[in-house]
Amino acid sequence: MEKLRAELQRRAASIPAPELLLRMGYPKPREAVIHRLQQVLADPDLGLSSGGFDFRFGSRAFLCALCEALGMIEDDYLPTIDARQQWLREERNAFKPYIFIDTGFKRSDRPGTRIFALAVCEPMRRLTFPKGFWRRPCHKQIEAARRRVRQFMAETDGDVKIWGTAKRFLFFHARDAAIVIDPSGRVLGDWQGGVPNRASLRVGHKEIAAQPAADDQ
Structure with a gap:
């Protein structure tokens, strides 16, 4: 998970947050969504353990949209996301x-x-x-x-x-x-x-x- 987070941080560093959020499907990114993006990128679980929802994306969908907006292909991020979600489910139960x-x-x-x-x-x-x-x-x-x-x-x-x-x-x-x-x-x-x-x-x-x-x- 840390490798994926580092790669997302590297790619996102050169793109202003409002522009990145536009790519993710937010037509008018508000301060709350910008703050969510910053929190996800800083979180070791990339937001998967937060259960967040902003009436557009839940935690997993937000992360997948972020990966896609940053030009990553599914094979490079989906297995990592699936494995972490399974780990979090086991931890919760x-x-x-x-x-x-x-x-x-x-x-x-x-x-x-x-x-x-x-x-x-x-x-x-x-x-x-x-x-x-x-x-x-x-x-x-x-x-x-x-x-x-x-x-x-x-x-x-x-x-x-x-x-x-x-x-x-x-x-x-x-x-x-x-x-x-x-x-x-x-x-x-x-x-x-x-x-x-x-x-x-x-x-x-x-x-x-x-x-x-x-x-x-």
Whole structure:
């Protein structure tokens, strides 16, 4: 994908954005479309992961129109686009491994704390991994999880704020299956089942919970 992006950037550099957009089928390119073009050219996924639509082109159609307007033939760009879209679909649908920090927390530990506050703070008990981490071999995932645990302990001394102090870590490599890791990074065994003592808030049939941000390791 990076090779295709570099080639598009090279070809587009000598053409003013309004002229290039005219070639793509925009009769009167507005500032918003010019901005979209700039974003697509700067994006490692060339806009394929954004899901953008401007009432003329979706993300894939926009990219294909751009390639055509820059004089590329389909054989030079379609296989790359197809492969990246497949990669993005797999990434979107795959289970993303993460570490749950188990402090042994019970509601009785914080009797005056509202469930809403606990639900908002739930992401504090999760350590996540970079995009594509799930594709690594299982043994490499476990080694990375052990390093992440040791890093967390070195940086925080196990303090998880409202939740207390880390007693163990559950590395979930599947939805209901985890590896138990102690604070020193040693593997203790397997865990079957979901996250223990998970705090969440439901409004009707919808669960309201903040999402943890992915770590860049």
